[in-house]
Amino acid sequence: MLLRLVKDKRRSFMLAGLLLACSGAMAQTAAPATAVPAAGNGYEVARYVIVIIAFVMACVIAVLGSVLKVAAAMHLERVKEEEKKKADLLKPAASIFALLLTLKLSAQDVAATAAPAKASYLPWDITLFLWVLGIELAVILFLVRSLLQFLPAKKAKTAEEIEARKKLPSFFQKINKTVPLEQEHTLDLQHNYDGIRELDNNIPGWWKIAFYGTIVFAFVYLYRMFVAESMPTQLQELARSNEAAAIEMQAYLANAANNVDEKTVTMLDAAGIGTGHEIFIKNCAACHGDKGQGGVGPNLTDEYWLHKGSLKDVFYSIKYGWPEKGMKSWKEDLSPVQIAQVASYIKSIKGSNPPAAKEKQGELFEELAADSVVAKQ
Template sequence: MLKNKNNFLLLLASLVSVASIAQTNTIAVKPATTNYMEVLMITVALLLVVVIWVLANVLMMVSKKAVQISKAAGSKVGMIFVIAMGSLFSKNLSAQATSAITDTTKAVATDFYGGLSYNTFWTMASVIFLELLIVFLLVLFIRNIFRAIHPKEKIIVAGKAQTDSWLLKTWHKLDKQFFTKAVPLEKEADMLLDHNYDGIKELDNALPPWWKYGFYITIVVAVFYILKFEVWHTGMNPTEEYNTEMTIAKTETDAYLASAKENVDENSVTDLDAAGNAAGKAIFAKTCVPCHLAEGQGLVGPNLTDEYWIHGGGIKDIFKIIKYGFPDKGMQSWQSTYSPVQMQQLASYIRSLKGTNPPNPKAPQGDLYKEVAVSMDSSAKGKINDAK
């Protein structure tokens, strides 16, 4: 009794430590919120650990009782397997389930499923499913052993023997045919083999049907696998899978880059080709001619064809001027009118006007701006301010 109490206290301590680790990891990722999905899944998993521990101890007790009855009946070997299974469940299942829960708390949480990452969610779900499967198996073992200890007696009501329901009969049939194929305890003497080892007798038990049929399925799968890859050649080898995945990745990358063009700003803008400048020219003719004239020679606004600039003549400088404007000098902001790509086209076209020498240019304004070559670890563009 004292040993069971100590084991239970040790289990509780481990559960508290697991909960503490999970809480710490959650706070490290999202300190301002509580992840209720994670709390719920961990709570369910921990409760199932306790259920497994209780059922394992019940299995041990009924197994010992079955051994006593088996010895009294003269069949000493029939329950050895049951005792081994009971010992395995009572000593290892709770520890394994607790270890699995602890492992799930190590994943980094990213918002996919209720605040949990894809791997974390499915790992924890798998642990819960495994625990439910263990609970089912424990209940199945306990039920079978209990029924072997206490054979069911038919109840006679109104002169008729009460039999199992159709559903229960179907389950017993499936249980015997696909799961255990166990022999009743009272018939184990018929299953004893003729030989023994130092008084240890052996039962001629059949293989569990689920294991046997599972083995047959693996053979069938292996045959189809060989046919698919070695005969029909309809499956892809690792190299072909790699090339296919790389093609898909390139398609996705190209699609992303195409959509990322709209994310141009003053830090990433670059000069465009002739097609981009042609689009910028159309925008210039529509928007900029009243202040800078058709060829950029300047009217109210400055001359855009010389080497002098008031606020810088680099592509990033011009893009920033178009985007934010200078209202105090009569230059409005165009970011609410044009998209980033359109502002890039306009800036690139204005840059292409340098040195075109249109008729009647406006006098230079601002400072001299020149593109200069700099060291490789510096910016590729520089500005020289030379007072006129």
């Protein structure tokens, strides 16, 4: 790709100019050395990397320069039109020199008009290194292009060379041990059926290696599976997968439970109801009684409710409360799981008829298949 690029004079100049322009743009954004903040570890690593790249590119330039010197000497001996070739050789150098001079002058103009307190995106030394890298790359492109000018043109192949090249086996023929079409008669087994000839083709080496490898793999697999038992069987793998899936399911359910709200709450099992009873005794018994019979608050065991009595409605009332009626919001004290447990416990004591139950309050509530959540007034 590089050789194709440098063969085209315009493309090589455009690439060199683009690289130098990018370096110049970075230099223009840099502030004076007194305004550059202390660089971190990232800049230190960048400095080392850029210095190494610059050193390698300098070595490449030195090698290309030596090769170009030898090629130029050979070229001068071979080419008669020496003056014309020298003029052609100086054209790219003059163009690059003019480009560098233009960029340098434009960078100086920008630096002269820039404010002293302008923010810096890169430290000045990294910007300088980027300039050096751009110049080195431009020089490398110039040297490679000049070297290609000195290389002798490829001679056209004769008909004999082309024919001999065609007779050489291809890479596909080598790895598969096939023969050219005109030599298939050497493999003919003289067995012809319905116009199909049988050939004595050899099995490729890579196919034999793969086949023998499967045999070795089979013996190793059988030994590990049934002798050393260092590999799990399919049933053991299934059991492990089920265990891992169960753990993931528990984690998912725990997260899902924490995300429950008045729209997704469902009736819990006996364990959840038991935990809800403990929370109820600790936080709710002072107002509603230890059995939900009521006290300062209403009776929670009958069918009459001040704010409807579905599971979702009870969850809503516990979560947001009814401050105007003395019922505080518990969403800051209890988690969504705990609120669901308390709501499930309250629904489980419906019709328990505890002693000394408070008189009915509110309206008769009938359970429906789907009850809407009460709207807080």
